Amino acid sequence: MTPHPPAGTGPLRLPTPGGEPVFYQPRTEPVARNAAGPAPTSRTIFSAAHVVADPLADVGPEGPAAVDWETTLAFRHHLWSHGLGVAEAMDTAQRGMGLDWGGAAELIRRSAAEARSVGGLIACGVGTDQLAPGTGTTLKEVRAAYEEQLELVETAGAQPILMASRALAAVADGPEEYAETYGHLLHQATEPVILHWLGPMFDPALEGYWGSSDLDAATETFLSVITDHADKIDGIKVSLLDADREIALRRRLPDGVRCYTGDDFNYPELIAGDDQGFSHALLGVFDPLAPLAAEATRLLDTGDTDGFRAVLDPTVPLARHLFAAPTRYYKTGVVLLAWLAGHQDHFTMVGGLQSARSLPHLAHAYRLADELGLFPDPELAAARMRQLLAVHGVTS
Numbered sequence: 001m002t003p004h005p006p007a008g009t010g011p012l013r014l015p016t017p018g019g020e021p022v023f024y025q026p027r028t029e030p031v032a033r034n035a036a037g038p039a040p041t042s043r044t045i046f047s048a049a050h051v052v053a054d055p056l057a058d059v060g061p062e063g064p065a066a067v068d069w070e071t072t073l074a075f076r077h078h079l080w081s082h083g084l085g086v087a088e089a090m091d092t093a094q095r096g097m098g099l100d101w102g103g104a105a106e107l108i109r110r111s112a113a114e115a116r117s118v119g120g121l122i123a124c125g126v127g128t129d130q131l132a133p134g135t136g137t138t139l140k141e142v143r144a145a146y147e148e149q150l151e152l153v154e155t156a157g158a159q160p161i162l163m164a165s166r167a168l169a170a171v172a173d174g175p176e177e178y179a180e181t182y183g184h185l186l187h188q189a190t191e192p193v194i195l196h197w198l199g200p201m202f203d204p205a206l207e208g209y210w211g212s213s214d215l216d217a218a219t220e221t222f223l224s225v226i227t228d229h230a231d232k233i234d235g236i237k238v239s240l241l242d243a244d245r246e247i248a249l250r251r252r253l254p255d256g257v258r259c260y261t262g263d264d265f266n267y268p269e270l271i272a273g274d275d276q277g278f279s280h281a282l283l284g285v286f287d288p289l290a291p292l293a294a295e296a297t298r299l300l301d302t303g304d305t306d307g308f309r310a311v312l313d314p315t316v317p318l319a320r321h322l323f324a325a326p327t328r329y330y331k332t333g334v335v336l337l338a339w340l341a342g343h344q345d346h347f348t349m350v351g352g353l354q355s356a357r358s359l360p361h362l363a364h365a366y367r368l369a370d371e372l373g374l375f376p377d378p379e380l381a382a383a384r385m386r387q388l389l390a391v392h393g394v395t396s
Contacts, residue, residue: 014363026382031373039083040297047286048092055348065350082294085121092284098351101130112156123159175211175221192234340381
């Protein structure tokens, strides 16, 4: 990474949604963190990882994604170094929001190879995004698209995550066609998969998934697929931002099927669990929070639930801010924090998505992260934030 840009002095003038700026004095010293270490033992923790764009590529928002492969893969090694698994080519990687299937396929191949080189845990998204939207897709075409991606992920040596499909949502006529499609795919899978239910707050095109906009009815269809194919399902990832619904669903899972929380609002309580069980994790918010997530879960390994909550509970305001509506644009804040933390040299995203959040939103994300002591080099983070403000005409 490049050296620090020249640092300003004094507090940062941070814009706010109300229009009146606030003056914030950044940290000057990093917070001591436990060093990277082995994977937690009490929970399986995946971080869904972002991709790093190539800022010098001559591409537009509608063109194929230009990825900085070296920096993208280095970030995966950062996650593995903390003992976390990598959930690859998911929505955090801008799948369907800047990263097309060609780019996702290359990402899967490269990341799976890197995982093998270090013994890192990896699972990869299987979808249908090679199908062009609005082209009269049929159920047969949806199934074939899923099969193509499933074969690629399994050939790469990664665990498949069967993601929700926009194409299936558009063409399926009721819960029976969801059950038939998923049943066929699960029969094809050679090893147990993770089944992913992504709610419409993350992708509006998934409204009515599992054949109904009534979440209770959709849950029954989802559970019937799981029960009928439990031997082919390692676990389910639930991304509905509803802790009570996830807990109720978790308690009804067949023996041996895990629940991986995808709830970026309520993850501490869901991972900690209760006397009837707990959730593992597959979370986009653990991209910026990886060191804290690993530190907290290792405390849980020792039975120290209070210590676990003491580390993770203070991160929830940042998570809720990053994932505020419209939730699908949370990736912008995630990449901002990766830049401020020194994991990449620029704040540029594939598809130009760095413009998807307002400057006040980004400024508040910076402040919440700095107050947590999230940045390994707070002076670098402050200098970069000062640069971003200056580009927008805000000077201290």
